[in-house]
Every structure is written in structure tokens, then in C-alpha cells.
Amino acid sequence: NVTSKSTSSAFQLLWKQAQTLPLFPALGEMESYMFECVNQAAVHEELEDETRRLCDVRPFLPVLKLVTRNCGRAERLLDSKIGVLIGKGLHELDAINDQEVKDFRSKMFRLSEERMQRVQKMSFSEWLQACFSPQLEPAGTTITDGVNEPILLNFTFDYQQFSAPSTQSELTSIPTLSFLQYIRTCMQAKESPHLTLVHNSTVKAMFDKEMSTIGAVVNHKMNKLILQSFLLVQVQVRAGLFHGTELLCKPAVSSESSGRSDHMWKENTLEFDISVSDLPRMTRLCFAIYAVMDKTIPWVNTMVFDYKGQLKTGDINLHCWSSFPDELEEMLNPIGTIQTNPYTENATALYIHFPEYSSHPVVFPPFDKVSWGPGRGGKKFHIELKEIMERDPLSQLCENEKDLIWTLRYDCRENFPQSLPKLLLSVKWSKHEDMAQLQALLQIWPKLSPRDALELLDFNYPDQYVREYAVRCLRDMSNEELSQYLLQLVQVLRYEPYYDCALTHFLLERAQGNRKIGHFLFWHLRSEIHMPAVSIQFALILESYCRSCIPHIEILKKQVEALSKLKSVNELIKLGTTKNARSKTKEAMLTKEAMMTCLRQSGYSETLSDLHSPLNPHILLSGINVERCRYMDSKMKPLWIVYNNKLMTGDNLGIIFKNGDDLRQDMLTLQILRLMDLLWKEANLDLRIVPYGCLATGDRAGLIEVVSSADTIANIQLTSSNVAAAAAFNKDALLNWLKERNSGDALDRAIEEFTLSCAGYCVATYVLGIGDRHSDNIMVRSTGQLFHIDFGHILGNFKSKFGIKRERVPFILTHDFIHVIQQGKTGYTEKFGSFRQYCEEAYLILRKNGNLFITLFALMLTAGLPELTSVKDIQYLKDSLALGKTDDEALKQFRQKFDEALRESWTTKVNWMAHNVAKDNRS
Incomplete structure (x- = not known):
């Protein structure tokens, strides 16, 4: 063969x-x-x-x-390996006729070569230090049992500290050349390339293809703008200039054009009421195309300045995107990608022309340092400023409040430095004087904590200097802290308009310096390489990482090949279950036998053995225990793969491979649960959370860690009763199950574990609005830890049937849970009082970090998660955490929800009964 x-x-x-x-x-x-x-x-x-x-x-x-x-064999072999590894052939990148891509690759190739030359000169111990960290984290961390991620050796790197002037004398000693003065100086210098920066008073994009000046044509090739191809359609183009989500001036709208497929505007100019000199560096020009009687709105965005800072001129061909978010202000999509749609055959094409402003290129000038005397207000204004600065990130600022913040900007620096985002929202970005003053202020702004600096990477803050300042703050992160927020940091790369940016360099530097960070950076990028809006950007970063960490390529390549094998097995099972759908029992036997036969083949067993787990690179998966492998009886037939555990004592290691399900929302929820666990532990409250591993590895594919010695509430209840309908109402089932597995002091410890973990998940599921909490989505370990799985519904998106909500309680707190907490005693005992106290303490700790949770969800808005698409979705967090209220008011609200959960717990039991009966009927 x-x-x-x-x-x-x-x-x-x-x-x-x-x-x-x-x-x-x-x-x-x-x-x-x-x-x-x-x-x-x-x-x-x-x-x-x-x-x-x-x-x-x-x-x-x-x-x-x-x-x-x-070319040389070694170079071709490396290119081939990288192309296969990242899922995009490097010849595709070679074929891109884009100078920005070429310049970025050239620069990163040079930096990668320099790094690999340094690595080659290292001794073995130096190499270990560089890749696996030289400085131990503070004492107190422990190696866990494998469910919570094992902490081996954590190392960090020291970076140059950023120091800022702190005295008023230092403030006023900075040179006082403003941006406006800089422009005027350039205008007086005839030979300056910036001479015509303010030559024209407006920015123009004119639509006239046939005239010799400027023009644009709208052309759709699949009738996306018309209901029927034989009808004439009235089409308009709308355009707006944005800095982040701020509209810089009134949008411009073209005249109507009639036609069937091609539309052309003659002698039509889109003119914006803003001076060229007032355009921020990160200005986006956003287009939307409207057709009468059609809801489809093609849209596309482009930058006004290119990656070199030069104002764009000449013809540009933009292929539009068809999916348009709902309820966008001005019906434009500034938060959308600036990449054009690569699927040009099915995309509406928009041809525009930027005018020539002069015979010289217009280049955005660098800001010089500026110092302006700090504005001062009375005591009354300082009280008002304090109240504004303490609001949550979702709170809107009115114009008067923005003016007050800007006037008292130096007071903000001295007293509320962590509220820099609110100051940035108060800047008038359409005035270059304000931009220049802000740039000067950033030079002396105190460094923020990394957690506070994360918010500055949101789409609302696109300014290059702001984002560079944020990255400087992030350099203080330890490797463990960086790992905690890596998911968001990869997502906000979408907000970066240019490939060569501070965030990209920061992530690559830290990934090159720590193998674990490099591992997860690779998978977070590769799992979305199929998405057109980020495909080129993520491929460029992946190529850069691989070239600078060549020893890591073979390790990652082994994982990619293993996942490919698992996908083949999954597809084989799906095919088998389809063919034998009539005989369910026979189908299961034949399909499982085919699966095991496949896994025993040498090509599969060798590829799937001796690889580092994508879920945790510290764990080596030695060999598959084929007899214990199976597939799960759900729509996508996930694989349950069991590995022999040679490196760690205890049970074998289990992983679930899913093909056909998007795991990114689960991954986000588990990340937030891990953060909650960290915040509670920082406050000396350990609620025994089980944040098991979950990793998206590709297009609707990924891995989930199997938690050992655990079973679902449904299975525990069903094994205690012969009747599925009655099982949900057996309050003794769970306590008896724990008693069978623990005795004496071990039972007391198991019940304490249950009490703590139940409190943690009650609070977490309430705050995050986690829905679909049936008895198969809640599990218990034999040691007593309760934990939740399957997070397909979050932020209050509770399931309903026939228009009736199936979940009517704020969180799951049934009487059989209370029965375990009280060890079978009736009436509310002291143990129940302790449980309630744990819940309230955990809730107040999360409230103190409410802004961080809002920031992390906001940074995921463009990830494409089904239940996180707009700021309105994040509003749920603000309400559940009662932000804007005092602790006493918030605690009163939480206690009301707690009592409601107790009072209405019978509805949960009815929901569980219906689930058990449906499950019993399916089997």
C-alpha cells in the first residue's frame, strides 16, 4: 500500500x-x-x-x-513546515501584492533571524532560562491534582521601567511647540512635504468615474442590492469619518443611482466638514451601501492614512462585507474590520478615488511634546469629578462632564490616573490642539496597573500613542497574569489597523520568551486563521513566531497532526451513525468497533501518542488507552479519548474532541471563572472552583479536559431511582452518593468542598447570567466539588420553550443541595448560614472588580460569539453586579435574589424532571 x-x-x-x-x-x-x-x-x-x-x-x-x-533545501523545508503548521501556505503570503505585508514580513524575518542567531549562541542552561523562565513566582503556589492547571515553574522577565515626571516643575519644563505651531512652521517652509497639510479645508471622496478628477462605482455581482434582477433599484452610498466609535463630523450621503447591477455617480462629491489638519492619525473612512426595499447593507471600511502615515490618494477598490450589525449609530460600522472582503466573486465592489492634495505626499507629522498649564476648578468641581471618575466603563458621559474632565485633566492625572479612559473619551479628536495636548500629557501620566491598562486596548481608544502607552503598562505583567488575559489580547489585535504595532511586538516578544505563552498564542491565532477578516494578519504573526522559535515547530506540528487524525475519526463516526440510523443499538456497536479499529492503526496510534497536550503544554500525552475510548451520544458525536498517564500519579487523562461546535464562548466563560477563582483567593477565599481546560483549535473544533472521578447530577439521580420522572425529586440521592465514596472525616471534608464550590458557582452563574442549567450540565466530583459545564448560554440568554422561560430562578440552589450542605438535617442550620455568608462575601469581592469583568467582555465584542455582539449584552454584568449602587444596596439586591432562588427552587426540579424524562426517552 x-x-x-x-x-x-x-x-x-x-x-x-x-x-x-x-x-x-x-x-x-x-x-x-x-x-x-x-x-x-x-x-x-x-x-x-x-x-x-x-x-x-x-x-x-x-x-x-x-x-x-x-532555493536552499533548508529554507524550503522550513517554509513548507510553517505553511502546513499555520494552515496557510506561505506562497499565499508571497503572492499578496501589498507593500505593508511585504515590509512587515521583511522586518519580522530580520528580527527572527537575529533572535535565532542569539539562541544558537546560548548554552543549554541559558536556553532553558530564555524559554522556560528564569525567575520564580512568589512562594505559596502549589501543584494541583491536574484538574486545576498544574503550576510548575513560573518565570518572568524584567523590562525597563517607565518613569514619569511627578512635580509641577517637571511638567512645565517640557518644550512648548504645539501641533498647530508645527503645522504653521511646515506651511512657511516651501520645501516641506507637509506644506499642503491644511491646503484644502475639507476631506473629499468624489464619485465620478468618467471625469478625469475623481470617481467611484458601486457594482454588485450577485444582486445583493436588489430584490429581483429585472427591477431597477435606487442605491445610495453613505460615508462617515470615525475615530474609534466617535463620529468626527456629519456623515456624507451620495445622490441616488438607478440601475440593475452596476451603479455610477457622476459629478458627485462626498464632502466632510473637517480640516485635513484636524484628522486624527487613526481616522477610519466607513462606507455603507443602501438599496430601497432591501435590508441587506453592504459595508466596508478603510483607513484615511496608510501604514506609513501618508494620506491616501488615487483609486481604491474595496470589496464589501454583507453581514451588518443591528442598531448601529449612523448606520455605519466603524468597529468592523478595515480589511476588504477576500471573497471578491460574491462581494459588492465599491470603487473610490482619493483626490491629490498636492504634488507632494501629505504625511501625518510626529507630535512634539507640549505643556499647557493645568486647568483648575473649585472644590465643588472636584467633588463632581470624583463622582464621574468612579463610574463603571459602560456609563455614558454628557458633553458638560467631558468638558469638566478635560478642563481638570491635570487633576485627573494626580488624583485619578486609573481613569485615563474617561479622559480619552473627553478629548475632542477632531481638534489637533487637543490631540497635541493629550500626547504631551501621556508622556507624564503615571503608569497604570496592567489590569487597568487593558481597557485602553478597547476599540474606543484607537490612538497609536495611547495603545503604545497601554502596552508599556502591560510589560509589568508576569507570565501567569499575561496567560490569564491572552485570550482578550489576541482578540484586540483585530482593532489594530496596521500589522506593525506595539501590541503585536509585545505578544511576540513574550511568546518568544516563554514556551507556554507561545503555545497558547499559537493556538488562539491558528483557531481563527479561517476567518477572512483576520486571516492575513494572524498568518503574518504566526509566521513571525514560528521563524523566531524554530525548535517549537515540531512540537506544535505533532499536535496539529494529532487533531487532524481525531477529526478523521469523528467524521468516520458521523458517517457510520448516519448510515445505521435505523438500528440504534447495532449502530453504536458497529461504530464504536470501527472507531477502535481506526485508533489501533499504526498511522493513528503513532500520531496520537507522545505529544504535548494542546490543553496544557506541561502535560505529555503518552499513549491512548483504546479500550476506554468512546464517542458521546450528542449531535456532533464528540470523541472521548483516554490517555495513559505516565508522568503524574492518579487516574488516566481524558480529553474530549469536538468537531462541529464553537467552543470559544465556553473558553471565555471558563477564563472568567478562572479569574473569579483568582480574585477570591487573593481575598483569602477559596471556593474550590474547577476551571477545567477548554481550547478552540480550529473552525468549530476544539478540546475539553475531562475532570476525573466526576458524574452529572442527572446520572447520580437516575441511578437512585427506577423512574426518571421521580429521580429529580429524590433529595437523598446526592448525599447518599457522597457517603458511598467518603466516610468519617473524609465525608466532612467532601461536604465542606461541596458547600464552598456550590457557593462559588451560585455566585458565578448569577453574575454571568449562565443559562441552560439542567441536571446534565452540573457535575460533582467524588471529593465533593460541584462544578458546571457547557456554557452555550450566557449573559442572561436563558432558554425558553413555546415562549415560556424554562429557567425562572437567578441561580441554581435546590433543596437537595441544601440537604447535602446541612448533612441531611432539616431546618436552616449554622452550616447553611455559613454557606450564605460565603455567597455574600464572594459577590462583594466580584463587585469590587466589576470594571475588569466589563472590560474583558468588551474586548471580545468583535470575536463573533453568538451571545456577545454589542455593548447591550454586557449591560447584564452591570445589572447583576449592581454597579453604581452602594455595597449595602447591592447586598440587599443579592439577598433578594438568593431568597427567590430558594423560594422558586421547585421550578428547577420540574425543569430537571422534564430533562430526565426526555433523556430517558432518547435512550
Whole structure:
């Protein structure tokens, strides 16, 4: 079977046959050639690695093409490996005719070479220090049992400290050349390239393709703008200039154009009432195309200045996106990507022309330092300022409040430095004088804590200098803290309009310096490489990481290949269950047998063995225990894979592979649960949370950690009763289950574990608005820890049936839970009082960190999660945490919800009964 052979063997067979052909001598040396194929991702893949088997290569068609080697073998082999690893062939990046892409790759290639040269000169101990951290974290961390992530050796790097002037004399000693003065100086210098920066009083984008000046054409190729192809449609184009979500001036609207597919505007100018000199560096020009009687609104965005800071000129072809978010102000989508739609065949095309403002390029000038005397207000104004600055991030500022903040900006610096975001929202970004003053102020602003600085990476703060300041603050993060927020930091790369930015360099530097951060940066990027809006950006960062960490490539490549094998097994199971749908029992037996046969094949067992777990790179997955593997009986047939555990004592390691489900919302929820656990522990409250591992690895694919020695509430109840309908009302089932597994002091410890964890999850599920809490989504470990799984519904999106809410309580607190907490005693005992106290204490701790939770969810808004699409979704957090209220008011609200959960717990039991009956009928 040739598919089981290596590419080298296949190559030798081909070469042997080629010797019989007349023109064989013209081929030359065998080493000058290699195979190329089209792989499963429809990408040309060069098979430089001759040890790979053809069954692992998995070409899209059974065709291998012989191609010549055009450069050094080592370079081609590395390029090929990187392309396969990141899921995007590097020849695709080579083919992109974009100078920004070329410049970024060239720069990162040079930096990667320099880093690898430094690595090659390191001793082994120096290399260990560089990759696995040289400085131990503070004492007190412990190695856990494998459910909570094991902490091995945590190291951090020291970065140059940022110091800011603190005295008034230092403030006033800064040179006082304003941006306005800079522009005037440039205007007086005839030879200056900035001469015409304010030559025209307005920014223009004119629509007239046939005139010799400027023009634009709207052209849709799939009738997206019309209901029927034979109808004439009235089409308009709307455009706006934005800085973040702030509209810089009134939007411009074109005249109407009639046509069936192609639309053209003659002698039509879109003019904006703003001076060129007042345009911020990060200005976005946002377009939306409207057709009468059609809800589809194609949109597209572009930057006004290019990556070099030069004002754009000339013709630009923009391919629009069709999915338009609801309820956007001015019906434009500034938060959307600035990338054009790569699927040009099915996209509306918008052709625009930026005018030439002068014979010289107009370049955005660098700001010089500026000092303006601090504004001062009376005592009354300072009291008002304090109240404004203590509001949560979702609170809106009125114009009077913005003016007050800006007037007292130096007071803000001295007394409320952590409220820098509110000052930034008060800047008039359409006035270059304000921009210049802000830039000067940033030079002397005290460094924020990394947690506070995270908010500055939100889309509302696009200014380059603000984001660079935020990254300087993030450099104080330890590696563990950076890992905690890495999910958000990868997502906010979407907000960066240019590839070469401070955040990208920061993430690459820290990933290169710590293998664990590099591991998760790789997977967070690769899991979304299929998304058109970020595909090029993420591929460029992944290529940069791989080139600078070549030793990590083989480790990651092994994981990618293993996941590919698991996907094949999953597809085999789905195919088997479809064919045998009529006989469920027979189907299950045959399909499981086919699955086990597949896993025993050498090609699968070798690929799936001896690899670092994508869920936790500290864990080595040695070999599969095939007899204990199975697939789960849900729609997507997830695989339950069991590994032998050689490195850690205890049970075997289990992972669940899902193919067809988007795990990113689960991943976000578990990250927040992990953060809650950290915040509680910082306040000396350990609520025994079980934040099991979860990682999205691709398009609707990923892995979930199996928590050992645990079962669902549903299974525990069903095993105690022969009747599914009655099982949910058996309050003794859970306590008896724990008694069977624990005795004496162990039972007391298990009940304490249950009490603490139940309190933690009651508060967490209430604050996050986690829905669909049936008895199969709550589990208990034999040691007593209760924990929740499956977070498909969050932020108050509770399930309903026939228009009736199935979940009518704020959190799950049933009487059988209370029965366990009180060890079977009736009436509310002292133990129940302790449980209630744990809940209230946990809630108040989360309230103190409410702004952080809002920030983390806000940074995920463009990730495309189904239940996190707008700021309105995050409003749920503000309400559940009672932000804006005093602790006493918030505690009163929480106690009312607590009592409501107790009073209405019977509705939970009814919901569980319905779930148990439905589950029993399915089986």
C-alpha cells in the first residue's frame, strides 16, 4: 500500500520508473526535485519532509506533482513546515501584492533571524532560562491534582521601567511647540512635504468615474442590492469619518443611482466638514451601501492614512462585507474590520478615488511634546469629578462632564490616573490642539496597573500613542497574569489597523520568551486563521513566531497532526451513525468497533501518542488507552479519548474532541471563572472552583479536559431511582452518593468542598447570567466539588420553550443541595448560614472588580460569539453586579435574589424532571 510509505519511498519508486523513459537524462540530479500536492485545505504544499507518510499528507486528490527546488533545501523545508503548521501556505503570503505585508514580513524575518542567531549562541542552561523562565513566582503556589492547571515553574522577565515626571516643575519644563505651531512652521517652509497639510479645508471622496478628477462605482455581482434582477433599484452610498466609535463630523450621503447591477455617480462629491489638519492619525473612512426595499447593507471600511502615515490618494477598490450589525449609530460600522472582503466573486465592489492634495505626499507629522498649564476648578468641581471618575466603563458621559474632565485633566492625572479612559473619551479628536495636548500629557501620566491598562486596548481608544502607552503598562505583567488575559489580547489585535504595532511586538516578544505563552498564542491565532477578516494578519504573526522559535515547530506540528487524525475519526463516526440510523443499538456497536479499529492503526496510534497536550503544554500525552475510548451520544458525536498517564500519579487523562461546535464562548466563560477563582483567593477565599481546560483549535473544533472521578447530577439521580420522572425529586440521592465514596472525616471534608464550590458557582452563574442549567450540565466530583459545564448560554440568554422561560430562578440552589450542605438535617442550620455568608462575601469581592469583568467582555465584542455582539449584552454584568449602587444596596439586591432562588427552587426540579424524562426517552 503506497499510502503507508514515506514520500521518500514514493519518490524513489517514481524515479525508478522515470529511468525507463527516453528523456530521463534531461532531468538531472534527483536531489533537485521534490513532490508538491494540493492538501485538504486546498493549499499547494511542498513535501520537503521526506519522512512523512502519504497517509499523513492526505492530498486533496491522489496526485503528486514533481517540482524543482528553487532555493536552499533548508529554507524550503522550513517554509513548507510553517505553511502546513499555520494552515496557510506561505506562497499565499508571497503572492499578496501589498507593500505593508511585504515590509512587515521583511522586518519580522530580520528580527527572527537575529533572535535565532542569539539562541544558537546560548548554552543549554541559558536556553532553558530564555524559554522556560528564569525567575520564580512568589512562594505559596502549589501543584494541583491536574484538574486545576498544574503550576510548575513560573518565570518572568524584567523590562525597563517607565518613569514619569511627578512635580509641577517637571511638567512645565517640557518644550512648548504645539501641533498647530508645527503645522504653521511646515506651511512657511516651501520645501516641506507637509506644506499642503491644511491646503484644502475639507476631506473629499468624489464619485465620478468618467471625469478625469475623481470617481467611484458601486457594482454588485450577485444582486445583493436588489430584490429581483429585472427591477431597477435606487442605491445610495453613505460615508462617515470615525475615530474609534466617535463620529468626527456629519456623515456624507451620495445622490441616488438607478440601475440593475452596476451603479455610477457622476459629478458627485462626498464632502466632510473637517480640516485635513484636524484628522486624527487613526481616522477610519466607513462606507455603507443602501438599496430601497432591501435590508441587506453592504459595508466596508478603510483607513484615511496608510501604514506609513501618508494620506491616501488615487483609486481604491474595496470589496464589501454583507453581514451588518443591528442598531448601529449612523448606520455605519466603524468597529468592523478595515480589511476588504477576500471573497471578491460574491462581494459588492465599491470603487473610490482619493483626490491629490498636492504634488507632494501629505504625511501625518510626529507630535512634539507640549505643556499647557493645568486647568483648575473649585472644590465643588472636584467633588463632581470624583463622582464621574468612579463610574463603571459602560456609563455614558454628557458633553458638560467631558468638558469638566478635560478642563481638570491635570487633576485627573494626580488624583485619578486609573481613569485615563474617561479622559480619552473627553478629548475632542477632531481638534489637533487637543490631540497635541493629550500626547504631551501621556508622556507624564503615571503608569497604570496592567489590569487597568487593558481597557485602553478597547476599540474606543484607537490612538497609536495611547495603545503604545497601554502596552508599556502591560510589560509589568508576569507570565501567569499575561496567560490569564491572552485570550482578550489576541482578540484586540483585530482593532489594530496596521500589522506593525506595539501590541503585536509585545505578544511576540513574550511568546518568544516563554514556551507556554507561545503555545497558547499559537493556538488562539491558528483557531481563527479561517476567518477572512483576520486571516492575513494572524498568518503574518504566526509566521513571525514560528521563524523566531524554530525548535517549537515540531512540537506544535505533532499536535496539529494529532487533531487532524481525531477529526478523521469523528467524521468516520458521523458517517457510520448516519448510515445505521435505523438500528440504534447495532449502530453504536458497529461504530464504536470501527472507531477502535481506526485508533489501533499504526498511522493513528503513532500520531496520537507522545505529544504535548494542546490543553496544557506541561502535560505529555503518552499513549491512548483504546479500550476506554468512546464517542458521546450528542449531535456532533464528540470523541472521548483516554490517555495513559505516565508522568503524574492518579487516574488516566481524558480529553474530549469536538468537531462541529464553537467552543470559544465556553473558553471565555471558563477564563472568567478562572479569574473569579483568582480574585477570591487573593481575598483569602477559596471556593474550590474547577476551571477545567477548554481550547478552540480550529473552525468549530476544539478540546475539553475531562475532570476525573466526576458524574452529572442527572446520572447520580437516575441511578437512585427506577423512574426518571421521580429521580429529580429524590433529595437523598446526592448525599447518599457522597457517603458511598467518603466516610468519617473524609465525608466532612467532601461536604465542606461541596458547600464552598456550590457557593462559588451560585455566585458565578448569577453574575454571568449562565443559562441552560439542567441536571446534565452540573457535575460533582467524588471529593465533593460541584462544578458546571457547557456554557452555550450566557449573559442572561436563558432558554425558553413555546415562549415560556424554562429557567425562572437567578441561580441554581435546590433543596437537595441544601440537604447535602446541612448533612441531611432539616431546618436552616449554622452550616447553611455559613454557606450564605460565603455567597455574600464572594459577590462583594466580584463587585469590587466589576470594571475588569466589563472590560474583558468588551474586548471580545468583535470575536463573533453568538451571545456577545454589542455593548447591550454586557449591560447584564452591570445589572447583576449592581454597579453604581452602594455595597449595602447591592447586598440587599443579592439577598433578594438568593431568597427567590430558594423560594422558586421547585421550578428547577420540574425543569430537571422534564430533562430526565426526555433523556430517558432518547435512550
